[in-house]
Amino acid sequence: MSDYDFDLFVIGAGSGGVRSGRLAAQLGKKVGVAEESLPGGTCVVRGCVPKKFLVYGADFGGAIKDAQKYGWTVGETRFDWPVLRDSIQKEVARLSGIYSTILEKNGAEVFRERAEFVDEHTVRLATSGKTVTAETILIAVGGRPWAPEIPGIEHAIVSDDAFTLETLPERVLVIGGGYIACEFAGIYAGLGCKTTQVYRGGRLLNGFDAEVRDEAGVVQEQNGVSVKFNLSPTEIKKTSGGYIVTFDDGSKIGTDVVFMATGRKPHTKGLGLENAGVDVDEHGAVKVDKYSKTSQDNIYAVGDVTNRVNLTPVAIREGMAFIETVFKDNATAYDHTQIASAVFTRPPIGVVGVTESEARKMHGDDITVYTTHFRPMKNVLAEKPQKVFMKLITQGKQETVIGIHIVGDDSAEMIQPLGICVKAGLTKADFDATCAVHPTISEEIVTLKPREINKTTVVT
Numbered sequence: 001m002s003d004y005d006f007d008l009f010v011i012g013a014g015s016g017g018v019r020s021g022r023l024a025a026q027l028g029k030k031v032g033v034a035e036e037s038l039p040g041g042t043c044v045v046r047g048c049v050p051k052k053f054l055v056y057g058a059d060f061g062g063a064i065k066d067a068q069k070y071g072w073t074v075g076e077t078r079f080d081w082p083v084l085r086d087s088i089q090k091e092v093a094r095l096s097g098i099y100s101t102i103l104e105k106n107g108a109e110v111f112r113e114r115a116e117f118v119d120e121h122t123v124r125l126a127t128s129g130k131t132v133t134a135e136t137i138l139i140a141v142g143g144r145p146w147a148p149e150i151p152g153i154e155h156a157i158v159s160d161d162a163f164t165l166e167t168l169p170e171r172v173l174v175i176g177g178g179y180i181a182c183e184f185a186g187i188y189a190g191l192g193c194k195t196t197q198v199y200r201g202g203r204l205l206n207g208f209d210a211e212v213r214d215e216a217g218v219v220q221e222q223n224g225v226s227v228k229f230n231l232s233p234t235e236i237k238k239t240s241g242g243y244i245v246t247f248d249d250g251s252k253i254g255t256d257v258v259f260m261a262t263g264r265k266p267h268t269k270g271l272g273l274e275n276a277g278v279d280v281d282e283h284g285a286v287k288v289d290k291y292s293k294t295s296q297d298n299i300y301a302v303g304d305v306t307n308r309v310n311l312t313p314v315a316i317r318e319g320m321a322f323i324e325t326v327f328k329d330n331a332t333a334y335d336h337t338q339i340a341s342a343v344f345t346r347p348p349i350g351v352v353g354v355t356e357s358e359a360r361k362m363h364g365d366d367i368t369v370y371t372t373h374f375r376p377m378k379n380v381l382a383e384k385p386q387k388v389f390m391k392l393i394t395q396g397k398q399e400t401v402i403g404i405h406i407v408g409d410d411s412a413e414m415i416q417p418l419g420i421c422v423k424a425g426l427t428k429a430d431f432d433a434t435c436a437v438h439p440t441i442s443e444e445i446v447t448l449k450p451r452e453i454n455k456t457t458v459v460t
């Protein structure tokens with residue numbers, strides 16, 4: 001019988017925290033969970049879920065136009081932001097309620113307040129002032145948007161604010177070239193805003209395959225996003241009619257909303273980690289070993305707060321591995337390789353495995369690259385220029401598939417089963433032996449031919 005109030009106390013009811021808390025409670029453990037905001041965390045409340053609804057909303061504008069090419073007569077159309085915003089918020093509230101209920105139904109106690117460490121076994125609940133003790137504590141507090149401290153930064157919004165805007169701006173300026181910047185620039189353009197995306201580098205989506213990064217630029221432009229490269233903001237000034245943003249080359253852009261999508265940081269500030277002997281790295285991320293254990297033996301951390309692979313399903317898997325390790329006597333380290341993911345540009349980007357430059361770094365010339373670029377049949381009748389890009393990278397004589405990258409309609413759906421193929425170590429021969437499903441976009445993945453390039457032409 002433990003001397004502590006709880007067997008497990010979870011700080012943060014996001015994806016990783018809720019899964020861990022529920023599983024521990026289902027094992028009969030006494031579980032407490034603290035959440036200062038709405039249960040569900042970034043993904044459900046101010047991230048993946050409401051964002052995906054916005055993407056669906058943005059896509060309808062183009063679909064209405066395309067419908068006319070398919071014979072539909074379309075009357076007057078207009079977009080009503082409050083309708084979409086409020087429907088999404090209603091669904092977010094419903095889902096958040098489910099997250100809370102799922103914990104409580106399984107016997108966990110949920111504290112709707114902030115928790116901070118007093119020592120390695122004790123946390124203080126900020127609103128009630130109550131202290132509780134736990135044998136094991138899980139830090140699952142996630143991350144928060146971060147923006148550089150330039151003059152006037154207080155005028156900018158971040159992704160947290162984007163879902164509840166009072167009105168839809170006429171002009172939006174999105175700063176950044178990562179996931180959030182690309183997704184939101186695509187959303188705003190689709191909803192009819194005059195959208196500019198400014199990135200400090202020369203190609204969007206740093207870290208992605210070089211050809212995918214080029215395609216991402218094309219996708220944005222085709223959606224009407226004006227993309228400007230090699231510029232960093234230095235100042236935001238409020239004017240009577242909006243904001244003027246100045247850049248490091250002296251140029252200026254006027255806008256109604258400045259959206260800083262310049263990254264996220266682990267949310268460890270003020271958590272009292274120093275009281276519990278939990279070490280953080282230079283970015284404030286909780287340092288963990290492969291079992292998600294921190295520098296303190298009874299304290300673990302999962303999800304974005306550890307800044308490993310910052311994706312919801314990864315936080316969930318880390319949480320499941322933590323439960324196996326701590327409560328099922330089955331030391332389990334989650335494997336962070338070959339994780340499929342999608343960027344919800346319009347159309348989306350689906351990727352799994354290594355990029356071409358990573359493959360070359362690891363295997364030199366012992367790789368084969370297959371690509372195709374084609375206009376999907378739906379766009380032919382719609383008279384739209386958008387093409388699908390596919391790239392498959394294999395390694396060795398046996399041609400094990402080590403990377404797949406797709407830019408195009410339904411790529412986010414395709415990449416999930418393709419992720420199974422890569423994780424399972426399938427070869428190009430396995431793909432070739434699979435009969436195509438016709439007529440689909442995905443059939444191209446089983447008929448790919450090698451890219452006709454000189455092997456020394458490295459795409460970086």
Ligand code: NDP
Pocket residue numbers: 148175176177178179180181183199200201205206232233261262263264309310311341342343344
């Ligand atoms: P990212 O790290 O993807 O992008 C941040 C962007 O901001 C980069 O383009 C970066 O440039 C730029 N930047 C950083 N600092 C500055 C600065 N001082 N001035 C100007 N630009 C700057 O972060 P996001 O916030 O977009 O997303 C955070 C994480 O959340 C992602 O990495 C991903 O793991 C996750 N996420 C996943 C999604 C999905 O799965 N669909 C959707 C949204 C988020 P540079 O590239 O040069 O560093």
